[in-house]
Structure formats: C-alpha cells, structure tokens
Amino acid sequence: MSEGPAPLSRLTAELSQLPGIGRRTAQRLAFHILRSDDSDARNLAQAILEVKEKVGLCEVCFNLSEGPRCRICDDASRDESLICVVEEPADVIPIERTHEYRGLYHVLGGALSPIDGIDEEDLRIAELRRRVEAGGIAEVILATNPTTTGEATAMHIADLLRSSTSVTRLASGLPVGADLEHADEVTLGKAMAGRQTLS
C-alpha cells in the first residue's frame, strides 16, 4: 500500500515514463488527475489516443499532418520555390512562429550521426534530392541544429544540392539579448566569422 491503490500506481508508472517526469512529479500528476473532473481526465485520455490515430506525416515534406499533405504544403499562398530543411517536425513550430518564412519545409527525421548508426539512408535526404531535382526550387535553407551532427548534416546536403540550386544555412551568432561577457567562445567565433556589413 505504500504507493496507494493499484490503478494509481499504474498511472504513476505510466506518467514517469515521459521524458523529464520523475517519480515524484508523476505521483503529483497522478493525484491531480484522480482529483480532477471526470471530463478533464477523459479529454486528456482522448487527446492522447487521437494524436496517435490522426497524426501522420505529410507525403511531400514529412512534417506532421492530419491528411496526406500537411497544411503548409496545401497552402497555395506559400512560396513553393523555397525549402527549409529541418531535423524534426518540432523544429517547424519555432520557425513558423517567427512569421519570417513563407516557403515550404523538408523534415529529415534526424541528423547524420555515424556513431549512433544514423546514416544517409535513415534520413529523408533522397526525398529532398528528388524534390530539388524536380525543378522550380530557387533556394534550400539548411536549418538543422547548430550542433556537430546538425552541422555535418548541413554540409553533406549542401554538397549534394549545390549544383542544382542555391543552398544557404541559418546564421550562427550571439542570441538577441545575450551579453558578450558570458558568450561561449565557439558562438563568439561564429558571430565574428559571420559578421555583416552595416550599410
């Protein structure tokens, strides 16, 4: 009985499988769900089931989608000559929030990482190549993470596509609001190397 009735222990165990949710947080959440309205608990359970049932991948860009094509690929107002390449579907969200980008996406499904056994065939690089070779693409913007694997992936894709289209990479540098004193030297080095003329 040290953990309460079996269904409560079971819910605690299930919740503690989620990333960043430890045993104590899981228990607090389980008690909260137990105390909440029946309808709240049902809505949460329903939302979990629905996300698995209804969300798949877009057949064009491999972003998350409720139908065969995602809302971005289906949106006639987007600029079809631009493809922004990201590692994961979650990376599309912050880019969309900037409202700075009106082109399409291509979700690789990860980054090249030979030590983790992730090679070119594990990512959707061939599909990207086909989209570019089909023509009409003015620019491919590489927005993989500014990490070792993300950079390596960007370099690799740039080598593949450079002959077919213009390939650019997101700028690396100091985040807005940062101060120089606390900047790490790699970021500061990138900011220095990527300095821009003020006109």
Add this chain to the structure above:
Amino acid sequence: MSEGPAPLSRLTAELSQLPGIGRRTAQRLAFHILRSDDSDARNLAQAILEVKEKVGLCEVCFNLSEGPRCRICDDASRDESLICVVEEPADVIPIERTHEYRGLYHVLGGALSPIDGIDEEDLRIAELRRRVEAGGIAEVILATNPTTTGEATAMHIADLLRSSTSVTRLASGLPVGADLEHADEVTLGKAMAGRQTLS
C-alpha cells in the same frame, strides 16, 4: 499551423492543464507521445481512465481505495487502536514509506481555513469523532502539515478529542541532514521548544 496539427495542439493544451506543466513542457511531452509506440500511448490513456473509474474513497478512513474499504483498513495485522490523522490521501504514502507506523489512518480531506471557506463541516472531522467515540482507540496522532492551517486543524481536533483519548502531534524540528546555519528561525524555535532529554 504554428502549433502543428489540431490533435497535437489539443494534446498540448490538455497536458498544459496539469500542475507544473507549462506550455513548452506540454509540447515536448505531446511530441514524445506522438513518437512513442501505440501501445505506450494506449497504456497511458487507459491508466488515466482507470484511475478515475476504479479509485474511490475508503468508507472508514477516506483514504483512496479500490473497494469499499482500503487495503490498510482491511489489513488485520494493523493496530486498530491507533489513528493517524492526515489532510490528504497523498499524505498517507510518505508515512507508509517510513515503515514506522502500523496503525490506521483518517483522511480529513484538507485543513481548516476560514478565509478559503473551509470549515469543520467541509472536513471529515465528525467522522473522526465517531470513530473515536465508538471506543477502542488508544491514541490519535495528528499528522496534518506543519503550516498555519495544518496547525490550526490539529489544535481544533485535539480540543475535540482530548477528553476521549490520548492525542499526539508529529514532532516539528530540524530535518535530518539540515545544518543550523541555514535553518529558518521558526523551525529552529520549534526544535528548541521540543528538545528531548538524552538518556
């Protein structure tokens, strides 16, 4: 599309209703659930539904229970002459974990707090009184929280029961492993007032 497909937004919204789960954590959890195995997601949804369906309150002590009586009240090896009074079902778990206590419990369902509109009738104080007046209770241990409302509740119950049985309160003092330098003065004052003879 800034938040992804509708089922994902819905799940994110449901998760962010949980206590301590902000928008960003909710989104991270939603993506995790989306990527996890179908069976993991189903198990989590099922556990949420089951905890609401199957867990009720014990008719004796108001602890959480799968049947009419909780496992502690049903356990013939527990000492029926001791009642430990706690505010919430969640408070039973840490006390059980100590393995120091072999008596029964009584869950009040909160603490007296007139400014929040929680009066004696909102708690299970009358039920506690009936259990004590039915006889056979050697000691009532008040284990409400060491907070203003918890202390007030303990004082109130002590006044009600003192003529019928022995009433004790959990010790307040320095937590094990703490150091004096960083102890707050209220705790230190309690530790001083409650000092014990070493024999």
